[in-house]
Amino acid sequence: MQLENASTEQLEQWETELAEQYQGFLGQNLKLDLTRGKPSAQQLDLSDALDGMLGGNYQSKDGTDTRNYGGLEGIAEARDLGAAILGVSANEVLAGGNSSLTLMHQAVTFAYLYGPCAAGSAWKDENDIKFLCPVPGYDRHFTICEDLDIEMIPVTMTDQGPNMDQVESLIKSDSSIKGIWCVPKYSNPTGVIYSNNTVNRMAKLGKIAAKNFRIFWDNAYAVHDLVDTPKPLANIMDACRNEGTEDSVLQFASTSKITHAGSGIAFLAASENNLNAFKKRLGTATIGPDKVNQLRHMRLIPDGDALRVHMEKHAELLKPRFASVLNHLDQHFANSNLGQWQRPEGGYFVSFNTLPGLAQEVVKLAGDLGVKLTPAGATFPYGKDPDDQNIRLAPSFPSVEEVDATMQAFVVCVKLASVRQKLQQLNG
Numbered sequence: 001m002q003l004e005n006a007s008t009e010q011l012e013q014w015e016t017e018l019a020e021q022y023q024g025f026l027g028q029n030l031k032l033d034l035t036r037g038k039p040s041a042q043q044l045d046l047s048d049a050l051d052g053m054l055g056g057n058y059q060s061k062d063g064t065d066t067r068n069y070g071g072l073e074g075i076a077e078a079r080d081l082g083a084a085i086l087g088v089s090a091n092e093v094l095a096g097g098n099s100s101l102t103l104m105h106q107a108v109t110f111a112y113l114y115g116p117c118a119a120g121s122a123w124k125d126e127n128d129i130k131f132l133c134p135v136p137g138y139d140r141h142f143t144i145c146e147d148l149d150i151e152m153i154p155v156t157m158t159d160q161g162p163n164m165d166q167v168e169s170l171i172k173s174d175s176s177i178k179g180i181w182c183v184p185k186y187s188n189p190t191g192v193i194y195s196n197n198t199v200n201r202m203a204k205l206g207k208i209a210a211k212n213f214r215i216f217w218d219n220a221y222a223v224h225d226l227v228d229t230p231k232p233l234a235n236i237m238d239a240c241r242n243e244g245t246e247d248s249v250l251q252f253a254s255t256s257k258i259t260h261a262g263s264g265i266a267f268l269a270a271s272e273n274n275l276n277a278f279k280k281r282l283g284t285a286t287i288g289p290d291k292v293n294q295l296r297h298m299r300l301i302p303d304g305d306a307l308r309v310h311m312e313k314h315a316e317l318l319k320p321r322f323a324s325v326l327n328h329l330d331q332h333f334a335n336s337n338l339g340q341w342q343r344p345e346g347g348y349f350v351s352f353n354t355l356p357g358l359a360q361e362v363v364k365l366a367g368d369l370g371v372k373l374t375p376a377g378a379t380f381p382y383g384k385d386p387d388d389q390n391i392r393l394a395p396s397f398p399s400v401e402e403v404d405a406t407m408q409a410f411v412v413c414v415k416l417a418s419v420r421q422k423l424q425q426l427n428g
């Protein structure tokens with residue numbers, strides 16, 4: 001369908017046909033949901049051996065009785081796993097509770113209240129703290145900032161990662177910028193992997209930014225590949241070491257989408273200075289993490305080979321769902337300007353852009369059919385997509401059949417909204 005050169009008569013005919021198809025979906029009382037970036041039950045089943053895994057043996061490798069208090073940094077073998085996922089050494093890792101989002105929230109809050117490093121570096125003591133937010137991005141990052149009244153400055157995402165010219169120029173001109181959110185591999189929602197050049201330029205930010213600036217490197221999808229030979233992500237900590245900027249980055253990951261989403265292990269990897277500062281604050285809030293859970297995880301996934309095999313099983317379940325989304329988009333929009341999307345090689349999302357001004361309308365049309373889509377704007381700070389065009393599609397949770405049914409309705413909603421917009425433009 002090409003709207004550009006279509007006559008009014010042609011557009012009206014399309015509108016009638018699409019409205020009929022839409023009515024057909026209305027009659028089906030659909031109850032579909034493509035909003036949730038969470039694993040399906042089948043994926044969760046892959047880790048059910050966690051239950052009863054310990055068989056009464058609670059001792060970690062170094063003899064620690066994991067049932068007892070202590071061990072703020074987590075057990076040694078869990079720190080090894082975090083190190084393998086994030087490409088650092090184990091002594092740079094803290095293995096914590098079940099959520100990396102919590103670790104990010106704590107890192108931001110600690111930096112705000114006490115400073116990320118030396119005394120006198122607290123963000124709260126400065127005016128108008130700001131964060132750079134590559135867009136579209138992860139809504140929960142934005143909520144952390146909004147909650148603390150940290151102003152968010154959107155930065156354009158390219159297919160190489162955030163637009164680094166923009167990032168560098170903003171940071172150079174404004175020392176009140178204290179952070180940037182990054183999802184460097186299979187970015188949420190675009191699926192982009194940051195290029196080597198982007199990673200190297202990120203590592204240099206510590207030289208031009210304020211001393212208490214931090215990169216929040218949320219590598220949530222570090223091992224979540226959908227292809228056999230995934231593109232590697234350059235190692236940010238190595239790049240920082242080359243630049244002497246190790247303190248400028250805080251890395252995060254978790255097993256949320258590896259084992260059981262609500263009861264996994266989260267990791268923070270950071271320089272010695274940053275880790276010590278973090279632990280000092282964390283130690284006032286807890287005596288230690290759930291080491292029993294950490295041990296269960298390490299018995300289930302004892303090493304890198306086991307992790308790879310396990311993630312391949314996830315990929316097998318996810319691939320048909322992603323294929324369904326992409327097939328529908330290819331089939332209906334490949335030769336049109338009605339939508340643009342990326343083809344992620346991993347992660348949990350497909351990011352779709354409608355024609356400008358239509359995302360809210362498409363989400364509403366779909367919602368009226370009983371097809372839930374992520375609210376338009378959710379991928380932007382303050383929920384405001386200036387072009388009203390980004391929609392995040394999350395196919396992991398529903399069954400393949402449900403994804404397929406959802407996409408059938410979705411493409412009709414996109415076409416209908418697009419044709420109606422064009423008719424409106426023509427009719428003034």
Ligand SMILES: Cc1ncc(COP(=O)(O)O)c(C=O)c1O
Nearest residue numbers: 099100101138183188220254256
């Ligand atoms: C980019 C990103 N970071 C963090 C999370 C949440 O991670 P966790 O479950 O470890 O808190 C998600 C979940 O969707 C995510 O997409």
